[in-house]
Amino acid sequence: MRHLLTTRDLSRDRAIALLDIAEDMADVSQREVKKLPTLRGKTVVNLFFEDSTRTRISFEAAAKRLSADVINFSAKGSSVSKGESLKDTAQTLAAIGADGVVIRHPASGAPHVLAQSGWIDAGIINAGDGTHEHPTQALLDAFTIRRRIHGAASRGKGLDGVRVTIVGDVLHSRVARSNLWLLPTLGAEVTFVAPPTLLPADTSGWPATFGFDLDAAIDARPNVVMMLRIQAERMSAAFFPTSREYSRAWGLDDARFNRLGTDSIVMHPGPMNRGLEISSAAADSVNSTVLEQVANGVSVRMAALYLLLSGDREDA
């Protein structure tokens, strides 16, 4: 694998292979000595032009567990705030000798520009670009679902027949757009439920079904309910039902949570708006995988770094 920019071009076999490597990495993380020497001598740069808690620290933990050197770069406090371009920033990282760049950027497509530019010869991982994609989030979501369903027998398996309902601010969600491609590739059936104003106008070609009624979706007893964060920072007031309207119609409140099956999985990529898209009872329940998703993110990101930075980088 040369870069990880999108889940759209991942084949089923390749996705399952990555999840299986993540299982191996999770085994390493259980050991007393959590480190592998695999990426000793490699340098990974976390290049974050947008805020992050989970993604940035889990990539840092993942790289360190593989013995890579890690440089954390935040646009705030850097020469980006003086107007330095992505090109000059990338060429600076190339001069430092970066082998891998994990980039989060507010502009959709920025990681693709970096990968295709020739400014830097490094493996590029998209850690979230605008409203476009967040591939490692979808991979850790798939890993988490697979583990909850198949447990210790997960290796080699997809998500065949698993019914996943993704709820909320689909319009602005890069998590939704990466899960949109990956989960059906693995055999899952995906339904999106959202206010009409928070679904994209054009969803042609999306391998999913769509609805506006969360109560009907809950009564269909999905295996997985994935709540999305309301991204208030990306929307104007015209888009948004009021908070009260939103939580009443599209929030996973206590009453809706109690109607789910006892073995239904409740997911959220974080950060959560408690009381808006999800109640604390749902977020903190045994059905919730919110913290498992964070822990599994380290294993999945170790697998991605391993595939990009160890040995020869393949073009696929």
Ligand code: CP
């Ligand atoms: N899920 C996610 O991307 O969280 P952060 O913004 O904290 O990285």
